Amino acid sequence: MSEQGTAARIASVARRILVEEGADAVSMRRVGEAVGVTAMAIYRHYPNREALLRAVADASARELAEAWTRRPDAGGLEERFAAALDDFLDFALGSPHLYHFLTSDAWARARRFPDDFRDGQGPPFSVVVALVEEGMRAGLLREDDPLETALAVTASTQGLVQQYLSGRISMAEPDFRALCHRTVSRLFNGVRNKPLTPPCR
Numbered sequence: 571m572s573e574q575g576t577a578a579r580i581a582s583v584a585r586r587i588l589v590e591e592g593a594d595a596v597s598m599r600r601v602g603e604a605v606g607v608t609a610m611a612i613y614r615h616y617p618n619r620e621a622l623l624r625a626v627a628d629a630s631a632r633e634l635a636e637a638w639t640r641r642p643d644a645g646g647l648e649e650r651f652a653a654a655l656d657d658f659l660d661f662a663l664g665s666p667h668l669y670h671f672l673t674s675d676a677w678a679r680a681r682r683f684p685d686d687f688r689d690g691q692g693p694p695f696s697v698v699v700a701l702v703e704e705g706m707r708a709g710l711l712r713e714d715d716p717l718e719t720a721l722a723v724t725a726s727t728q729g730l731v732q733q734y735l736s737g738r739i740s741m742a743e744p745d746f747r748a749l750c751h752r753t754v755s756r757l758f759n760g761v762r763n764k765p766l767t768p769p770c771r
Contacts, residue, residue: 577615580605585626585668592667593623627672631694634661638697647705648758654697655727655754659747662731670735673728684717698724711761723757 583604587596598619602609616622638654645653662669698720705711711719727750733739734746741749 576605576607580607580612580615581622581625581629584622585630588623588626588671589665589668593671596623596626598622623671630668630672634658634694635697637661638694647701647708647710648755651698651701651723651754651758652751654701655750656747658694658727659731659750662735663743666735669731674732683721695720695724705762709763711758712763714761719761722761723754726753726757 580601584596584601587600587604596619598609598612601622602612605612612622616625634657638657699716702711702716702720702723706713706716730739730746730750730753734741739746739749
């Protein structure tokens, strides 16, 4: 296996452990055993555990953004936001350990708002910013700071997911997903030029 292939395999195994058990379960020794190399060999590709976790985080964020951008541009802006929300919920509820790591854990060089979220440095968030900017250009949303408007939408959804995963929201998953959609609709009613009644889901 090439050096590049070995590095990718190491990151893939680290991600699998993180997804199944959480970030605390990822160690250089355990990853090395699973890959079939020594822990010291991993350091040739990743100087420390934080660098390995950073690679996992970057790859995961890119994959989520790519999944969102693969959706067709057909439909109105609100429908496209709803589709992006479904993609996000599929990710967060389907891989809760990875979601928690990306949004909550204090790993090295974690992105900080606002500077680290400009110019595409936060891939999933950048997709939302692009949709907000499109809505403002089209006159569907009131002119405002696109970054902060996107933050209002994403932070509320992340907060709901965090409460749901911690057991603070007692709902079946379909009902919780519907709650998230209603919440986003209410937020958009607050920033659109002509508010609409939130749809029932």
